[in-house]
Amino acid sequence: MKKITAIIRPEKLETVKEDLAEKGFNAMTTFDVKGRGEQKGICLQFRGKRNLIDMIPKIQIDIVVKNDEVETVIQTIKQSARTGKIGDGKIFVSPVEMVVGIRAEEYITE
Amino acid sequence: MKKITAIIRPEKLETVKEDLAEKGFNAMTTFDVKGRGEQKGICLQFRGKRNLIDMIPKIQIDIVVKNDEVETVIQTIKQSARTGKIGDGKIFVSPVEMVVGIRAEEYITE
Amino acid sequence: MKKITAIIRPEKLETVKEDLAEKGFNAMTTFDVKGRGEQKGICLQFRGKRNLIDMIPKIQIDIVVKNDEVETVIQTIKQSARTGKIGDGKIFVSPVEMVVGIRAEEYITE
Numbered sequence: 640m641k642k643i644t645a646i647i648r649p650e651k652l653e654t655v656k657e658d659l660a661e662k663g664f665n666a667m668t669t670f671d672v673k674g675r676g677e678q679k680g681i682c683l684q685f686r687g688k689r690n691l692i693d694m695i696p697k698i699q700i701d702i703v704v705k706n707d708e709v710e711t712v713i714q715t716i717k718q719s720a721r722t723g724k725i726g727d728g729k730i731f732v733s734p735v736e737m738v739v740g741i742r743a744e745e746y747i748t749e
Numbered sequence: 750m751k752k753i754t755a756i757i758r759p760e761k762l763e764t765v766k767e768d769l770a771e772k773g774f775n776a777m778t779t780f781d782v783k784g785r786g787e788q789k790g791i792c793l794q795f796r797g798k799r800n801l802i803d804m805i806p807k808i809q810i811d812i813v814v815k816n817d818e819v820e821t822v823i824q825t826i827k828q829s830a831r832t833g834k835i836g837d838g839k840i841f842v843s844p845v846e847m848v849v850g851i852r853a854e855e856y857i858t859e
Numbered sequence: 860m861k862k863i864t865a866i867i868r869p870e871k872l873e874t875v876k877e878d879l880a881e882k883g884f885n886a887m888t889t890f891d892v893k894g895r896g897e898q899k900g901i902c903l904q905f906r907g908k909r910n911l912i913d914m915i916p917k918i919q920i921d922i923v924v925k926n927d928e929v930e931t932v933i934q935t936i937k938q939s940a941r942t943g944k945i946g947d948g949k950i951f952v953s954p955v956e957m958v959v960g961i962r963a964e965e966y967i968t969e
């Protein structure tokens with residue numbers, strides 16, 4: 640299994656969730672984060688003063704899926720979360736070795 | 750080392766912490782998340798209207814342990830966090846390659 | 860690539876960010892967590908009563924970097940986040956298999 644971590648614009652969360660659900664991906668965990676990319680935030684010119692908007696509020700979505708589902712989830716998020724402007728976000732993929740259900744006797748290793 | 754990530758019911762946090770501490774596992778990191786499983790939230794019938802309770806508040810617990818401690822931690826959390834009803838949560842295991850202490854000269858690779 | 864996860868004192872975040880930026884590491888994701896180490900929190904004596912300060916507020920910083928950047932980031936955080944007192948924090952390193960940009964056609968596997 641893999642964990643797909645997407646850091647997206649908060650206003651894109653609902654669209655991303657709907658588009659993922661349409662493809663059959665309902666399960667996910669989300670939480671509020673702050674972040675910046677390589678550009679070190681956004682620099683806004685305001686009344687002649689430059690203001691560095693440092694850490695920008697984002698939402699992190701973690702989705703654990705089977706290996707052969709990774710590409711579909713990535714492509715779905717890319718399309719849903721994109722505006723074309725700087726700061727659209729990033730997707731990271733990392734290994735997950737085991738998933739255990741707390742209620743049922745589910746136990747997946749891969 | 751492995752990172753054990755448990756997504757549990759908020760009201761189960763204290764019990765889980767106590768039961769883990771009893772087995773010698775004190776160190777952990779927790780934070781508030783929202784989530785849903787494959788069922789896509791809970792559907793409540795209310796005055797003839799169906800209401801989808803979408804993302805449910807959960808607590809994420811991250812615990813980094815040695816490989817041979819993984820099973821004990823999983824079984825302890827499974828027993829402590831379980832109610833038997835839908836939404837009890839999930840446990841994920843992922844690899845951790847290095848742990849470095851910031852204060853002391855601790856440095857573990859495995 | 861690797862994900863470096865640092866759990867630090869909240870009051871050290873600005874220094875850590877500045878020191879990392881000076882070395883060229885701007886990109887990061889942060890969020891508020893609570894945590895305890897092996898000591899199980901801090902035990903304060905107050906008017907003859909012992910009070911266990913259980914889960915202490917910390918900040919988690921996640922930074923995804925290339926393999927050959929890991930050591931620089933770790934050493935920078937160690938120096939910036941250190942006070943020498945108990946509770947300075949921990950750094951964890953874990954594997955990241957893919958990074959995908961949502962806006963641009965960036966796609967890194969390693």
Ligand SMILES: Nc1ncnc2c1ncn2[C@@H]1O[C@H](COP(=O)(O)OP(=O)(O)OP(=O)(O)O)[C@@H](O)[C@H]1O
Nearest residue numbers: 646674675676725726727728886887888922923962
């Ligand atoms: N290397 C990284 N490590 C950890 N988090 C990162 C990293 N790069 C980006 N992020 C997270 O992803 C969020 C979105 O990044 P962002 O869209 O600004 O990426 P970018 O590389 O600057 O791309 P863009 O050109 O679209 O601005 C950041 O706010 C941060 O939370």
Ligand SMILES: Nc1ncnc2c1ncn2[C@@H]1O[C@H](COP(=O)(O)OP(=O)(O)OP(=O)(O)O)[C@@H](O)[C@H]1O
Nearest residue numbers: 666667668702703742756784785786835836837838
């Ligand atoms: N595949 C997944 N990826 C990311 N997070 C997940 C995934 N599956 C579950 N979670 C997280 O775990 C929480 C608990 O899941 P939940 O208990 O609903 O699992 P479930 O598979 O629906 O099991 P149950 O049958 O007990 O309801 C979710 O709210 C979500 O935060």
Ligand SMILES: Nc1ncnc2c1ncn2[C@@H]1O[C@H](COP(=O)(O)OP(=O)(O)OP(=O)(O)O)[C@@H](O)[C@H]1O
Nearest residue numbers: 776777778812813852866894895896945946947948
């Ligand atoms: N094994 C672990 N798993 C998950 N999180 C951990 C673990 N160990 C430490 N942490 C996180 O790191 C934070 C800082 O840990 P802390 O500085 O107390 O480590 P320590 O081992 O007690 O070192 P010190 O001797 O400096 O107190 C904790 O509050 C917790 O959030």
Ligand SMILES: [Mg+2]
Nearest residue numbers: 676678725726
């Ligand atoms: Mg950017």
Ligand SMILES: [Mg+2]
Nearest residue numbers: 786788835836
């Ligand atoms: Mg469920």
Ligand SMILES: [Mg+2]
Nearest residue numbers: 896898945946
């Ligand atoms: Mg400590």
